[in-house]
Each structure stands twice: as C-alpha cells, then as structure tokens.
Amino acid sequence: MGYTRWLAGEILDLVRDNRFWMTWNLTLAFVPAFLALLLFWPPHRRTFSWWCGVAVFVLFLPNAPYVITDLVHMRGDAANAASDGVLVFGVLPLYGAFVAVGFGCFLVCLELIVREVRSIRPTISRWSIELTTSAVCALGIVLGRLARLNSWDTVKDPRRTAEQIFTTLTWKGSPFAFAAILIAVVVTTSVLRALLAPLVALTARARDRPGVA
Numbered sequence: 001m002g003y004t005r006w007l008a009g010e011i012l013d014l015v016r017d018n019r020f021w022m023t024w025n026l027t028l029a030f031v032p033a034f035l036a037l038l039l040f041w042p043p044h045r046r047t048f049s050w051w052c053g054v055a056v057f058v059l060f061l062p063n064a065p066y067v068i069t070d071l072v073h074m075r076g077d078a079a080n081a082a083s084d085g086v087l088v089f090g091v092l093p094l095y096g097a098f099v100a101v102g103f104g105c106f107l108v109c110l111e112l113i114v115r116e117v118r119s120i121r122p123t124i125s126r127w128s129i130e131l132t133t134s135a136v137c138a139l140g141i142v143l144g145r146l147a148r149l150n151s152w153d154t155v156k157d158p159r160r161t162a163e164q165i166f167t168t169l170t171w172k173g174s175p176f177a178f179a180a181i182l183i184a185v186v187v188t189t190s191v192l193r194a195l196l197a198p199l200v201a202l203t204a205r206a207r208d209r210p211g212v213a
Helices: 002-040 047-064 066-082 084-120 125-148 158-169 174-208
Strands: none
Touching: 002 047, 002 084, 002 158, 047 066, 047 125, 066 084, 066 125, 066 174, 084 125, 084 174, 125 158, 125 174
16 A cells, blocks of 8 residues: 555656646647637638638647657656656556547547548548648658747747748758658557547447437
8 A cells, every 4th residue: 555655646746747748738739639620520611711720720730749759758757767667657658648649639630631631632542641741740840849949930930930940951860850750650640540440430330329219
C-alpha cells in the first residue's frame, strides 16, 4: 500500500509538471478538428467566407500531428523517473495518451477532408488525399519545430514569417527533417487507425443492428 501511494504521488507530480504545455498543445490540436467539423460536416456552400475559414483551417491543421514531435520531452521524463514503475505506469501512458488524442484530432480532419475532396472529385484515391495532407502538415511541423513559428504568425508578422520560412527551407537539413516527420506522421496515423478499427467496426454494427420491438 505504501509503494502504491508513493507511485501515485510520483505519477501525479509527472502530470503536474507537464500539464500546462500538454494542455496548450492539445488545445491547438482540437482547433483544426473543430474547424473541420464546422466547415465540412454540415451541408455548405463554398462561399468566400467559407474559403477564408478553410485558409484558417489549413494554418492550424499541422498543430494536430505536431504532438508527435513533443516526444522529445519524454526522454527527460524517462531519465528522471524515480523507478521503473513510474516509467511504465506514468511516463509511457501519459505520452501515449497525449499523442493518441492529438492524432485522433488529425484523423477527424483527414476523414472530413477526404469526404470534402471526393464530393468534388469522386474518383480520387484516399491515399493521395491523405499523403498530400500529411505532407502539408509535415512542412508546417518543420516550420513550427525548427523556426518556432506559430499558426497566427502569418497574420501577426507576415514579413518575419516569410523570412523565417525562407531561412528554414533553404537549410540543407530541411529535406531530411521533412522526410522524417512525414514518415512519422504517416506511420502514427496508420497505427492509430488500425488500433481504432475494431472500435469503429463495433460502433457501425451496433448502429446498423435493427431495434428490438
């Protein structure tokens, strides 16, 4: 009982140490999911204001898969873990849940983007839409992680943003960073989708099951 109480206290301290930046980054991840539901879910007309909303959505979209790069913080927490129990029951579940929620928001966005694009071009393949979207996000993540740019910097300080984008993209290591992040995004998306597939199938069967009189 004493060890359990101590372990719970250590895990609680871990959550407290990370709650601010994790909450902020997950809030940013929820923004594109909310915008996607607002823009693409209900019947809509592609008006000028709708396209403005899409532009804002694109600016915030990389914030959802951006959480994969926050795993850099896990190394420090793992190294500072007071015991293997804190690592197994605290650090790993905390970061796993953090990444899962962020990529869950990204999956919502992907599904609605695919539906929207196919409403215009029904024959286009899902993989081409998702790969293009993931590439756009990987580019945004590179700019966010390396240039420390935020989604709102484009409006707040467009000149500095343009300079930072040019400097980052002309750095010789940027293609490697882009490729690594793109692979990480695609793989993580695929893994999470595979893990969620049984739940989605179960939900679909429950929905389609005829009611009992």
